Every structure is written in structure tokens, then in C-alpha cells.
Amino acid sequence: xxxxxxxxxxxxxxxxxxxxxxxxxxxxxxxxxxxxxxxxxxxxxxxxxxxxxxxxxxxxxxxxxxxxxxxxxxxxxxxxxxxxxxxxxxxxxxxxxxxxxxxxxxxxxxxxxxxxxxxxxxxxxxxxxxxxxxxxxxxxxxxxxxxxxxxxxxxxxxxxxxxxxxxxxxxxxxxxxxxxxxxxxxxxxxxxxxxxxxxxxxxxxxxxxxxxxxxxxxxxxxxxxxxxxxxxxxxxxxxxxxxxxxxxxxxxxxxxxxxxxxxxxxxxxxxxxxxxxxxxxxxx
Amino acid sequence: xxxxxxxxxxxxxxxxxxxxxxxxxxxxxxxxxxxxxxxxxxxxxxxxxxxxxxxxxxxxxxxxxxxxxxxxxxxxxxxxxxxxxxxxxxxxxxxxxxxxxxxxxxxxxxxxxxxxxxxxxxxxxxxxxxxxxxxxxxxxxxxxxxxxxxxxxxxxxxxxxxxxxxxxxxxxxxxxxxxxxxxxxxxxxxxxxxxxxxxxxxxxxxxxxxxxxxxxxxxxxxxxxxxxxxxxxxxxxxxxxxxxxxxx
Ligand code: HEM
Numbered sequence: 276x277x278x279x280x281x282x283x284x285x286x287x288x289x290x291x292x293x294x295x296x297x298x299x300x301x302x303x304x305x306x307x308x309x310x311x312x313x314x315x316x317x318x319x320x321x322x323x324x325x326x327x328x329x330x331x332x333x334x335x336x337x338x339x340x341x342x343x344x345x346x347x348x349x350x351x352x353x354x355x356x357x358x359x360x361x362x363x364x365x366x367x368x369x370x371x372x373x374x375x376x377x378x379x380x381x382x383x384x385x386x387x388x389x390x391x392x393x394x395x396x397x398x399x400x401x402x403x404x405x406x407x408x409x410x411x412x413x414x415x416x417x418x419x420x421x422x423x424x425x426x427x428x429x430x431x432x433x434x435x436x437x438x439x440x441x442x443x444x445x446x447x448x449x450x451x452x453x454x455x456x457x458x459x460x461x462x463x464x465x466x467x468x469x470x471x472x473x474x475x476x477x478x479x480x481x482x483x484x485x486x487x488x489x490x491x492x493x494x495x496x497x498x499x500x501x502x503x504x505x506x507x508x509x510x511x512x513x514x515x516x517x518x519x520x521x522x523x524x525x526x527x528x529x530x531x532x533x534x535x536x537x538x539x540x541x542x543x544x545x546x547x548x549x550x551x552x553x554x555x556x557x558x559x
Numbered sequence: 560x561x562x563x564x565x566x567x568x569x570x571x572x573x574x575x576x577x578x579x580x581x582x583x584x585x586x587x588x589x590x591x592x593x594x595x596x597x598x599x600x601x602x603x604x605x606x607x608x609x610x611x612x613x614x615x616x617x618x619x620x621x622x623x624x625x626x627x628x629x630x631x632x633x634x635x636x637x638x639x640x641x642x643x644x645x646x647x648x649x650x651x652x653x654x655x656x657x658x659x660x661x662x663x664x665x666x667x668x669x670x671x672x673x674x675x676x677x678x679x680x681x682x683x684x685x686x687x688x689x690x691x692x693x694x695x696x697x698x699x700x701x702x703x704x705x706x707x708x709x710x711x712x713x714x715x716x717x718x719x720x721x722x723x724x725x726x727x728x729x730x731x732x733x734x735x736x737x738x739x740x741x742x743x744x745x746x747x748x749x750x751x752x753x754x755x756x757x758x759x760x761x762x763x764x765x766x767x768x769x770x771x772x773x774x775x776x777x778x779x780x781x782x783x784x785x786x787x788x789x790x791x792x793x794x795x796x797x798x799x800x801x802x803x804x805x806x807x
Contacts, residue, residue: 420611421612421615423608424593425593426615428606434625434626435629438683439629443676446672446679451675451679453664457649457654457733459766462737463734466738468745476745489746503701503706509702511700511804511805
């Protein structure tokens with residue numbers, strides 16, 4: 276990184292301004308900034324624009340005007356851009372003069388796309404000075420925050436490794452099923468859907484297919500999506516959410532019970548079996 | 560060591576690692592480098608530099624969302640490997656899908672293990688996603704401003720089930736075609752649209768070669784693509800909604 280060049284400035288003006296600002300009770304950081312700006316401006320005023328090549332005439336005019344317009348005292352001594360705008364009333368964009376209050380209105384839209392100033396240098400500025408009063412300070416609790424790297428990433432990585440290890444070990448010892456070639460003319464008995472649909476298949480034993488196969492799944496899907504819009508209780512404390520928690524737990528348990536019974540308690544013909552005496556008719 | 564320093568000075572190395580990356584200068588355990596490690600990393604799209612300390616608490620999230628995502632990644636990797644050896648064809652007399660399954664099991668390098676991993680992590684993913692949903696419910700994490708992310712989550716659950724179900728058919732054995740027949744019959748008994756949807760899904764009146772091709776394309780391309788889109792929204796919303804909810 277290039278080291279920052281010292282900007283020449285008028286130390287005397289700086290000191291004087293700093294004293295004046297501090298006497299007014301300005302915040303020390305702000306006061307220092309203003310004093311420094313005043314010092315630089317005073318120096319420039321005395322020596323002309325030093326060592327800045329390739330400036331567009333228009334821009335130099337602005338800068339000169341800014342230097343002239345700066346009062347060298349404590350007051351506005353800040354945003355070069357704002358000062359330049361103030362000193363150039365003939366500019367096409369109508370700036371509102373910066374009010375003392377923190378809120379500043381944006382210039383009214385002109386409705387025209389801006390075009391580059393003739394002869395302007397082929398650069399743009401990414402950095403602008405903003406008057407301290409112009410900055411909206413947002414005060415927020417920093418809170419108790421920790422770095423994602425390494426704390427969270429370590430935790431995630433360990434969780435990942437544990438699951439990976441479990442899956443690999445399990446897959447080494449437990450063979451995934453592969454039966455005979457598919458035969459559309461030979462229905463195995465029982466025929467079961469994958470486990471996550473066995474709750475529905477179980478329901479089919481008790482209800483009309485329209486209910487078990489269409490209405491219930493649709494209700495589940497739509498009902499789940501509607502949860503946040505139906506439950507308007509803003510609290511997330513379990514103590515305040517007894518109804519919601521009870522309902523959800525009941526439905527979840529209901530689904531789990533149906534799934535377990537469809538998985539382990541149904542045998543040939545999807546009839547009831549006791550897994551400990553008649554065996555388990557379940558494949559993953 | 561000196562050689563390594565030389566490499567670090569090369570244009571190529573510098574072009575790979577952004578300024579401030581821990582691989583450029585070496586890592587010092589300071590706040591600044593910890594922040595830079597995130598900011599100069601593609602992970603910065605998923606995680607911010609800092610989170611609430613509470614977000615670390617294992618018994619709040621149980622890492623279930625993260626593990627669902629990891630399982631999805633694992634399934635993608637193992638699935639790609641399986642795709643090298645699998646043809647989704649089940650024409651009469653030459654059910655290549657099934658014979659390819661046998662080849663994968665018996666002759667492909669690590670084929671059996673990779674297939675087992677793919678199968679078991681698929682079941683596990685359905686399970687972790689369901690548990691993740693339960694966790695989100697019990698912590699009330701779907702409350703404003705996270706309502707919409709819950710809806711995105713339900714879509715993810717649906718897509719996860721779809722991926723698992725379409726994959727279930729691919730071995731083309733007795734287990735798979737009959738499970739799919741029973742599963743699709745669930746919806747197919749009903750009049751009106753459901754039976755037409757079933758016809759569209761199966762590419763016919765019953766499970767056959769057309770179904771296999773259709774479900775293969777859904778399984779390896781269409782559904783993962785849609786799932787990734789929704790995952791992107793899901794993760795983006797987590798950050799925009801202010802990170803993990805809570806503490807309770
Ligand atoms: C493919 C499936 C899914 C993946 C990979 C996934 C991933 C994640 C991840 C990584 C998080 C961060 C917190 C955590 O790990 O618990 C999260 C949070 C969240 N997920 Fe999911 N999710 C999935 C499905 C779902 C489902 C089915 C729902 C609900 C129906 C859901 C709703 C939410 C909500 C509301 C949050 C914010 C939670 C909070 O702020 O505490 N997600 N998800």
C-alpha cells in the first residue's frame with residue numbers, strides 16, 4: 276500500500292481553529308477534522324492549488340471557488356463538495372444549502388440524464404467528504420457478537436464430519452435393498468409406498484381415497500404454509516404458545532403414529548400384524 | 560518455505576485470492592483477519608462476518624438446516640458418480656436400468672458403497688428436513704419477519720420429498736416400481752384433476768419405461784435445479800431477516 280502523502284497545511288490556522296472549536300464545546304473528533312480542513316484550505320489559499328495535475332478547468336474553478344468560499348474559520352469548514360456547490364450558484368443542479376439540522380433534502384430530480392462535463396478528466400470519485408452534521412447516526416446495540424470464522428465454521432464443520440462418518444460407516448455395513456427385476460404382472464404382497472407416504476397409505480384404510488389421497492395432503496401442504504399467517508401471537512416463549520405447541524405436537528404425533536403403524540404394523544394385504552410375532556414388512 | 564513465499568508473490572496466486580485473503584499474507588489470529596477470512600471468501604454469501612453468540616448454541620438449531628444442506632451436497636456428489644454408470648431405460652427385454660444397478664453393485668469401483676451412501680443419506684435428508692421444520696416451529700422462528708422463509712421452507716420440504724420419491728423408482732426393481740405404483744395410486748383414485756396429474760407424472764396409465772425416463776430427468780435435473788433456486792432464496796432470507804431467530 277502506498278503511504279499517504281502529507282498534505283501541506285497551515286499549522287497556525289489549524290491550531291487556532293481547533294482551540295475555537297473546542298471552546299465551543301464541539302466533539303473532539305469533529306473539531307480536529309474541521310481544524311485540519313481549515314488548515315489545508317488556508318494553505319491552499321495562500322499557495323494556490325499545489326501539485327495537482329490534469330485538472331479539468333471547470334473542476335479547478337470549483338476548487339478555487341471552494342477555497343475562496345471557505346471562511347477559514349471553524350464554521351462550515353468541511354465538505355469540499357458541499358462548499359463548492361454553495362460557491363457555484365450558477366450550477367445546473369439546484370442544491371439546497373445545508374441546514375443545521377441533521378436531515379438534508381436531496382436535490383430535486385432534474386429528469387435529465389447527466390452528461391459528462393466537457394473536458395472533464397476520465398475519472399470518477401469514489402470518496403466524498405460529508406459534513407458531520409449530514410451523517411445520520413444509527414445507534415444500535417452492538418450486542419454479544421462473535422466471529423463466524425472460526426467459531427461458527429468449526430461447529431458446522433464438526434457437525435458435517437460427524438454425519439459424514441455416520442453415513443459412511445452405516446453404508447459400509449448396511450446394504451441398500453435391491454430386489455428382482457421389476458415385473459408389472461407380479462404384485463408383491465404387501466406393496467408399500469416409501470416410508471414418508473405410509474401415513475397416507477394407512478389413512479387409506481380408514482377413509483375414502485379422495486380424502487386420504489387428495490384432501491389430506493393438500494390440507495397439510497396449505498395448512499403448513501399458512502402457519503405463520505394464522506398464528507399471530509408475536510411471542511416465541513414456549514410458555515406463551517401453549518395452544519400452538521399443543522396443536523402442532525398433536526398433529527406431528529398423529530402423523531408419526533400413522534407412519535409407524537403403516538410401516539411396521541401392516542403386513543400382507545396391508546392387514547394388521549404384530550411385528551414381534553409375524554415379522555416386519557418394511558423396506559427402505 | 561521460501562519457495563512458498565515466492566509462489567505467493569506470483570500474479571497467478573494473487574489473482575486467485577482476493578486482497579486480504581488469509582492465503583495471501585498468512586493468517587494472524589486477530590479480529591481483523593477473522594473478519595477478512597469471511598469477507599474474502601465465497602462463504603460470505605452464506606454467512607456474515609459476525610453473528611449473535613446465541614447463534615452458536617447447538618441446542619437451538621441442532622444444526623438441522625445445515626445438515627440438510629450438507630446431505631443435499633453429499634447426494635449431489637454421489638449422485639453424479641452414479642450417473643456415470645446408469646441408463647434410465649426399461650424397454651421390454653433389456654431393462655438397462657436394472658442391469659446397470661447390478662453393475663454398480665458388483666463391478667463399479669466403490670459403486671456399492673457410493674450407492675449405499677446415496678440411498679441412506681436420501682432417507683436421512685427427508686428425516687432431517689422434517690426435524691428442521693419441527694425445530695423451526697418449536698422455536699417460533701416462523702414469526703415476523705420470517706413468515707415467508709417458512710413458506711419457502713415448506714416448498715423445500717415438498718421438493719425434498721419429490722426428489723426422494725423420483726429417485727426411488729430408478730433401480731427398477733420390484734420394490735421401486737410397486738412403491739411408486741402404490742404411492743401414485745394414493746392420488747390417482749380420485750376423479751377430476753388428480754388422475755390427470757397422475758397420467759402426466761407417469762407418462763401413461765401405469766408405471767412403465769416412459770415413467771422411468773420422466774422421473775430420471777426430474778430426479779437428476781429438474782427438481783435439483785428448482786431446489787437450488789429455493790435454497791438460494793431460503794439462505795438469502797435467513798441473512799436478510801436478521802440471522803437466526805431467538806434466543807427464546
Ligand atoms: C431442503 C431443505 C432445507 C434446508 C437445506 C434448510 C436449510 C436451513 C438452514 C441452513 C437454516 C439456518 C438455521 C438452521 O440450521 O436451523 C434454516 C433456517 C430456517 N429454515 Fe430451513 N431448510 C430447509 C427446509 C425448511 C423447511 C421444511 C422449513 C419450514 C417449513 C424451513 C424453515 C426455516 C426457517 C423459518 C428458518 C429460519 C430459522 C431461524 O431463524 O431460527 N426450512 N434453514
